[in-house]
Amino acid sequence: MPRHRPEGGREVTNLRDTAVRQARELGEPIVECRNVDKYFGSNHVLKDVSLTVHQGEVVVICGRSGSGKSTLLRCIDNLETIDGGRIDACGHLMGYRKGTGGKLVPLGDGRASKQRRDMGMVFQSFNLFPHLTVLTNITISPTRVTGVSLKEAEAHARELLDRVGLPEKEDAFPSQLSGGQQQRVAIARALAMRPKVMLFDEPTSALDPEMISEVLDVMIDLSRQGMTMIVITHEMGFARAAADRVLLMHDGQIVEEASPEIFFTAPKSEHTKLFLSKILTH
Amino acid sequence: MNWSWEHFARFLFSEYMLNGVWTTIWLSCAAMLLGCSLGVIVAFMKMSNIWILRRIAIAFIWLWRGTPLLVQMVIIYTVLPQVGLRLGVIESAIIALTLHEGAYFAEIVRAGILSVGKGQTDASQALGMNWFHRMRYIIIPQATRVIIPPLGNQFNLMIKTTSLASVISMEELFRRTQQLAQIEFRVLEAYFCAACWYLLMTTVWGEIQKRLEAHYDRPFGPVEDDGKARRRRRELAGDAPAQA
Ligand SMILES: Nc1ncnc2c1ncn2[C@@H]1O[C@H](COP(=O)(O)OP(=O)(O)O)[C@@H](O)[C@H]1O
Numbered sequence: 008m009p010r011h012r013p014e015g016g017r018e019v020t021n022l023r024d025t026a027v028r029q030a031r032e033l034g035e036p037i038v039e040c041r042n043v044d045k046y047f048g049s050n051h052v053l054k055d056v057s058l059t060v061h062q063g064e065v066v067v068i069c070g071r072s073g074s075g076k077s078t079l080l081r082c083i084d085n086l087e088t089i090d091g092g093r094i095d096a097c098g099h100l101m102g103y104r105k106g107t108g109g110k111l112v113p114l115g116d117g118r119a120s121k122q123r124r125d126m127g128m129v130f131q132s133f134n135l136f137p138h139l140t141v142l143t144n145i146t147i148s149p150t151r152v153t154g155v156s157l158k159e160a161e162a163h164a165r166e167l168l169d170r171v172g173l174p175e176k177e178d179a180f181p182s183q184l185s186g187g188q189q190q191r192v193a194i195a196r197a198l199a200m201r202p203k204v205m206l207f208d209e210p211t212s213a214l215d216p217e218m219i220s221e222v223l224d225v226m227i228d229l230s231r232q233g234m235t236m237i238v239i240t241h242e243m244g245f246a247r248a249a250a251d252r253v254l255l256m257h258d259g260q261i262v263e264e265a266s267p268e269i270f271f272t273a274p275k276s277e278h279t280k281l282f283l284s285k286i287l288t289h
Numbered sequence: 290m291n292w293s294w295e296h297f298a299r300f301l302f303s304e305y306m307l308n309g310v311w312t313t314i315w316l317s318c319a320a321m322l323l324g325c326s327l328g329v330i331v332a333f334m335k336m337s338n339i340w341i342l343r344r345i346a347i348a349f350i351w352l353w354r355g356t357p358l359l360v361q362m363v364i365i366y367t368v369l370p371q372v373g374l375r376l377g378v379i380e381s382a383i384i385a386l387t388l389h390e391g392a393y394f395a396e397i398v399r400a401g402i403l404s405v406g407k408g409q410t411d412a413s414q415a416l417g418m419n420w421f422h423r424m425r426y427i428i429i430p431q432a433t434r435v436i437i438p439p440l441g442n443q444f445n446l447m448i449k450t451t452s453l454a455s456v457i458s459m460e461e462l463f464r465r466t467q468q469l470a471q472i473e474f475r476v477l478e479a480y481f482c483a484a485c486w487y488l489l490m491t492t493v494w495g496e497i498q499k500r501l502e503a504h505y506d507r508p509f510g511p512v513e514d515d516g517k518a519r520r521r522r523r524e525l526a527g528d529a530p531a532q533a
């Protein structure tokens with residue numbers, strides 16, 4: 008669903024200088040989806056999708072509800088299995104390993120979970136762990152999964168809380184935080200695993216309007232520090248400020264792929280024109 | 290009617306009855322402990338990806354919830370010996386009660402685990418947690434809140450249900466009451482005495498249950514003093530690195 012907010016409601020200028028961007032474009036591919044197919048029953052949700060994301064690149068994906076954006080992101084993180092094609096991310100063939108004779112064998116839960124440690128994911132509904140304090144939400148995976156010492160993990164967590172602007176909240180529980188604060192904790196929690204790529208699935212769609220910018224600011228900050236990001240969002244301000252590329256998904260396919268300047272001013276696809284007219288006329 | 294307080298009081302604290310009470314207590318505890326363990330196993334079998342485990346769990350639950358415990362108990366005690374499997378009274382009683390409890394508790398555990406939203410699984414998977422990590426640190430701590438109240442009710446039922454073991458001559462409270470009533474020709478006093486003991490046991494358990502529920506039912510995010518929160522945090526994210 009397009010966001011019902013006038014374009015330009017928040018002024019964000021593109022602060023990334025071209026020199027930095029060019030250096031980024033030369034980065035190695037870090038996420039490569041090749042001819043990915045995904046079905047839910049008879050519903051063909053991803054149709055032969057190919058997408059390459061380079062190290063340090065920020066890619067924004069938009070498109071109508073139901074066009075398969077979340078599914079693509081979940082497939083990249085192997086939260087969904089794919090039915091065709093392959094996804095290479097952070098040096099892993101996601102969800103599979105090469106068996107005898109080059110045949111692909113699906114991974115068990117243990118190995119699949121190890122692959123996911125190189126990627127962080129932020130969800131629309133935050134999904135913080137309600138039974139744990141903010142600090143433990145952030146430290147639980149480093150301490151329990153990767154075996155970082157509690158002292159080290161807590162120091163890192165405090166650093167991250169500082170970075171997302173919540174240094175005072177470490178002993179709070181998620182239920183005591185506003186939506187914007189919860190989402191910032193969720194970003195800190197994902198960063199605590201020191202991911203190489205961050206995936207965002209409509210991180211601001213569940214937020215009250217006044218909280219959106221506090222989350223976007225953290226994301227823009229992250230992009231400036233060179234994090235590779237794939238972001239599903241309809242926040243055009245964010246796309247303009249941080250994206251290297253904007254994609255439009257329609258009916259399980261990527262139908263437009265362009266730099267933000269071209270995407271918003273001279274899109275090629277009819278779907279993009281229609282999509283833009285819908286968000287811009289509100 | 291000729292009610293005798295004297296007999297009633299004598300029965301109530303007679304060693305014979307107290308032994309029966311004690312048997313009821315330990316039989317309930319043992320069956321509950323074993324039954325809940327079995328229930329957890331069956332619950333995970335039923336939620337497993339492996340077809341055959343799922344079928345076994347479904348069949349087990351169907352069979353043990355679909356037949357009366359009384360019948361199960363008699364079959365285990367009197368029919369199994371005829372096919373060469375001879376079990377004592379105590380073993381038979383414990384096995385029957387355990388299987389029965391397991392079938393019911395399996396569904397309680399499953400409901401508790403399913404009550405934890407899918408978002409929690411997504412988030413913990415995305416953080417690189419494997420199945421064991423997710424269960425241990427994320428799902429089970431949240432499911433416990435949901436499981437505790439029905440678990441308490443199951444124990445209340447169990448205390449009373451053990452009386453069925455009297456049919457296979459298990460010397461628990463009810464059977465001892467029957468015997469006392471016959472020997473002393475004091476039916477009224479004996480059974481009232483049994484009722485009082487059962488009531489006492491379920492009342493004491495009710496109080497314990499209330500406290501347990503209060504403990505687990507606080508909303509997440511109690512206003513704890515910092516020391517307590519910190520201690521809890523240390524418990525949950527202990528210093529010892531887990532095996533990755
Ligand atoms: N877990 C699921 N089971 C079945 N169908 C699903 C599931 N998740 C998504 N879908 C379907 O896949 C399509 C794409 O969904 P999604 O990727 O969530 O779209 P978007 O994020 O672009 O709104 C929709 O038709 C949706 O109904």
Ligand SMILES: [Mg+2]
Pocket residue numbers: 076077078208209
């Ligand atoms: Mg979506």
